[in-house]
Amino acid sequence: GENVEQHPSTLSVQEGDSAVIKCTYSDSASNYFPWYKQELGKRPQLIIDIRSNVGEKKDQRIAVTLNKTAKHFSLHITETQPEDSAVYFCAATYGKLTFGQGTILTVHP
Amino acid sequence: DAGVIQSPRHEVTEMGQEVTLRCKPISGHNSLFWYRQTMMRGLELLIYFNNNVPIDDSGMPEDRFSAKMPNASFSTLKIQPSEPRDSAVYFCASSLDRGLLEKLFFGSGTQLSVL
Numbered sequence: 001g002e003n004v005e006q007h008p009s010t011l012s013v014q015e016g017d018s019a020v021i022k023c024t025y026s027d028s029a030s031n032y033f034p035w036y037k038q039e040l041g042k043r044p045q046l047i048i049d050i051r052s053n054v055g056e057k058k059d060q061r062i063a064v065t066l067n068k069t070a071k072h073f074s075l076h077i078t079e080t081q082p083e084d085s086a087v088y089f090c091a092a093t094y095g096k097l098t099f100g101q102g103t104i105l106t107v108h109p
Numbered sequence: 110d111a112g113v114i115q116s117p118r119h120e121v122t123e124m125g126q127e128v129t130l131r132c133k134p135i136s137g138h139n140s141l142f143w144y145r146q147t148m149m150r151g152l153e154l155l156i157y158f159n160n161n162v163p164i165d166d167s168g169m170p171e172d173r174f175s176a177k178m179p180n181a182s183f184s185t186l187k188i189q190p191s192e193p194r195d196s197a198v199y200f201c202a203s204s205l206d207r208g209l210l211e212k213l214f215f216g217s218g219t220q221l222s223v224l
Contacts (some may be wrong), residue, residue, distance in 0.1 A: 043215040
């Protein structure tokens, strides 16, 4: 089955800095790569996703890049704000979503 | 739409008791997923249904766990008998599968504590 590795497990940045979270996956057949944000005590919510036929996707301060050859994808958050503090999960799928272990992002004012 | 609805929000029970978690997916969604979240293991897929049929239950930990989806608007996850190591947050999620997996919408989760 699919195996997703996510790094780093924790990330601390100053407000206004950029944050990058990276994931690798094992199944070359995976074709859908979403990112979820989970605030403390809340449900995971989709923030951005990308399909295998696209190399990059951007939505305001958030962008995702995909390298199918290397089987890795990354989340980029620019101009971070304290409300970006949360746990971020990457996932990969060919039929069912397999999640990474999560990254705890802390943005200091 | 009210989104994915789970009940109860919190469940505290004693070891050996039966626990039943409930989920109502978003109307029109044809795929339903049960996930378990713990600090140690993260988000684990337990089972998923497509058009009410269980497709993959390889994530179900053991025979103490069972899940059903009797119709398109209701699913249950049952643990019998429960054990302290089952303590976790259990999420139900639904999506519209039209050949390509679409985004998952999660419920608020059930926080289960087995004493």
